[in-house]
Amino acid sequence: MAVEGHTLEFCLAEEADFEEVMSISGDVYGGIDYLPARYHAWIQDSVRRVILAKKKGQIVALVSVNIVDDGHTAVVEGLRVAPLERGKGIAGLIQGYSLNLVKDQFPEVKVRRYVRSGQLAPEILTKFRLICKQEILSVQFKAEDIRPKLEAAFTWLKESGKQWEDPVLLGASEAKRLFLSQRVVDEVLPGKAIIQDWVPYKPLESNLEKLVSQDFIWMADDKEEPTVLSLGTAPYRVPLGTGYHRLNIDIFGKQFPRARNQFLAQLQQRVSTLEGPIYCLLYFEPSIWQDMLSFCQTTLELHKDRDFGGQNLLEADM
Ligand SMILES: CC(C)(COP(=O)(O)OP(=O)(O)OC[C@H]1O[C@@H](n2cnc3c(N)ncnc32)[C@H](O)[C@@H]1OP(=O)(O)O)[C@@H](O)C(=O)NCCC(=O)NCCS
Known part of the structure; x- marks a missing residue:
């Protein structure tokens, strides 16, 4: 060519x-x-x-x-x-x-899939089916600075009765059972997809088998009837600056207080073992964008770093 x-x-x-x-x-x-x-x-x-x-x-x-x-x-x-x-x-x-x-x-x-950020030009939608959209909130902080803020947020949420419930950590078999359950697939997962740090998977046994074998943190608001689930990818180094880690937390579900609780619990797990600067990307249901943004700004004093314009899962036939 x-x-x-x-x-x-x-x-x-x-x-x-x-x-x-x-x-x-x-x-x-x-x-x-x-x-x-x-x-x-x-x-x-x-x-x-x-x-x-x-x-x-x-x-x-x-x-x-x-x-x-x-x-x-x-x-x-x-x-x-x-x-x-x-x-x-x-x-x-x-x-x-x-x-x-x-x-x-x-x-x-049979099909090809892409996860693209940003506003989609109208011609994209003539070539691809839009399966779902998640919002992206990007924030930067130092692990040592966020730890006391998280502690303060937990205390405040528990004392003020702001719908705090401890998220549950899921083991491999529980994560498989929940992410494959028909109710979660139909009612919780965006576009019936598990998006893990920009990679879309259909909720299938073989995909879950591969995913649970990795160093991810799986959480739900309830082990039996979950309405919000989350998936935290292990942090990895990025070229942004010396010692920078990127942290990705994918949250599935539409209820803000429960999604917020998952975010806090995922973050707490990761920052307990990290030091230094972190670039955190949080992906969630678009309808809770404003609540999540306000919570991060007011309670954690974190500010949106850049505007990705959302995350779009696109599909076309081969
Ligand atoms: C986005 C980028 C790859 C486009 O490269 P380019 O050679 O200038 O693009 P082209 O001249 O081939 O023109 C656009 C073509 O790329 C495709 N394209 C553009 N952006 C794309 C994206 N984000 N993901 C997939 N395909 C993309 C278009 O669909 C088009 O394909 P078509 O000719 O089959 O319609 C380039 O600007 C780049 O490397 N940017 C930095 C990295 C990046 O943002 N990558 C995309 C995210 S995965």
Whole structure:
């Protein structure tokens, strides 16, 4: 394939490409890029393809396609094009190449899914089905500064009778049982999806098996009849600054007080073992945006860091 007269070559990413991939990723997601933390595991994963585009031997783009949902869904992730090469159609070309490769190697795949941030242009909705939308609140703090604020928030909520109920920590088998239960799937999960740090999974036994084997924190407001559940991904380092960790907390459910309680309990678990600066991304139901924002601002003295314009789960047929 040719871009501006130069041939574009495609290949699978290897360990030795890491530094060069990082060199084209400097501005990606404003310093909170997850790829440095995931690259090494991604290229080892047998149900994932990490594809590079090269021009005159230099890496100019990367995309990854992850096969989930019993082999029926291709999740497209990590797309990036070198800054000087943007606007030339390379993102479209590398995605086209990767989807053809996936069709060849994983013929069972029926749909492709993307989780994209921001307002969607109307033409996107002519190409994709919008499955669901979550809000994103991003806040920054130091672990040592947030610990006393959390303690104060717990005390205040418990004493003021503001609908505090201790969230329940779920073990692997409880998390599987609850996230697979039909009521949770129909009434709690957005678009019947479990979104874990931007990766959408259908509530299927095989996905849950994979998810519960990782270092995640699973919580619910109730072990029998949950109305709010949450999933905290293990913190990982990001390029934003020295010692920065990124923390992702996905919350599912529509009731603000219970979602707030999950947020506080997830945060408390993580910051008890962390030090230094943290960039925390909290994902939740759009209808509770204002309540969550006000709570963070007034009680925790945390301020929205940047506006991501929401998280959209999109789907199209292969
Ligand atoms: C977004 C980005 C990859 C676009 O690269 P580009 O080469 O300038 O884009 P193109 O010239 O190919 O034009 C747009 C094409 O990319 C696709 N695209 C644009 N943004 C996209 C996104 N966020 N996710 C998936 N595809 C995207 C468009 O659908 C279009 O494809 P089409 O030609 O099949 O319709 C590039 O600006 C970039 O690397 N930004 C920083 C990283 C980033 O934000 N990545 C996206 C989030 S995963």
